[in-house]
Amino acid sequence: MIQSKTIVFITGAFVTHAGWAKWQTYFESKGYTTMAPPWPFKDAPAAELRARQPNDTDLAALTLDELISHYVGIVKNCPEKPIVIGHSLGGLITQIIVNRDLAAAGVAIHPVPPQGVFPYEFSFLRAGWKALGLFTDLEETYLMSFEDWQYAFVNGMPLEEQKAAYEANTIPESKNVTRGGLTSAAHVDFEKPHVPLLITSGSQDHIMPAHLNERNFKAYKTNGSVLEYKEFEGRNHFVLGLPTWQEDAEYILNWLHTH
Numbered sequence: 001m002i003q004s005k006t007i008v009f010i011t012g013a014f015v016t017h018a019g020w021a022k023w024q025t026y027f028e029s030k031g032y033t034t035m036a037p038p039w040p041f042k043d044a045p046a047a048e049l050r051a052r053q054p055n056d057t058d059l060a061a062l063t064l065d066e067l068i069s070h071y072v073g074i075v076k077n078c079p080e081k082p083i084v085i086g087h088s089l090g091g092l093i094t095q096i097i098v099n100r101d102l103a104a105a106g107v108a109i110h111p112v113p114p115q116g117v118f119p120y121e122f123s124f125l126r127a128g129w130k131a132l133g134l135f136t137d138l139e140e141t142y143l144m145s146f147e148d149w150q151y152a153f154v155n156g157m158p159l160e161e162q163k164a165a166y167e168a169n170t171i172p173e174s175k176n177v178t179r180g181g182l183t184s185a186a187h188v189d190f191e192k193p194h195v196p197l198l199i200t201s202g203s204q205d206h207i208m209p210a211h212l213n214e215r216n217f218k219a220y221k222t223n224g225s226v227l228e229y230k231e232f233e234g235r236n237h238f239v240l241g242l243p244t245w246q247e248d249a250e251y252i253l254n255w256l257h258t259h
Contacts, residue, residue, distance in 0.1 A: 004104035009036035012088025054140035064180025114188035127152035127207035133175030141172035196226035202235025
């Protein structure tokens, strides 16, 4: 059993850190101390952050290297090596933190793949290419439209639930951060031994398709480290807020207790 009782949740791109609230309550009820710190320049309600669009120059200038350093600093300041659980781009950061020997264990939920795991799936390209902001001003932030949100995050959900999820969660993003996912900032040494790492995916995820997450998992070289992959049926990219979120959390808890 993984001994650490501290969990750091790492949020992905495009959404507020408030999406971890139920997860924090669940894991705290199981005896863990948790935190879900926001990204730099994102510590405000979603509506307030959207009101700054597209002129939040501080957020627009944020890079992936700076974002990783932000979470590395948080992890290093924990009273013990924490369990790190990240979603989407937060999943990539989780893999990087695990790779740097800074965590007791890692869980990457539908993660953005590290450098070298090429995301060629059409649904990824359709859902994510606008966030790169090609031929647009990097000094302006990017805000996912509701139509793009429907495809990238909440496909398959009733319209009213899609709208409610958008209002509660969607916030502007730095194009510099999303572009960083294609650079050496997203590097992971797949041959290096590591603490237990679980990678999960969802069969209905458009922006991070299950097949892409499986290739991420298979990129790791067998070296005796605990490495597991789990695909959940029916999960889209809004996995943290779906009615099935507690089933996923329970699976992760059981995995932590058995490794």
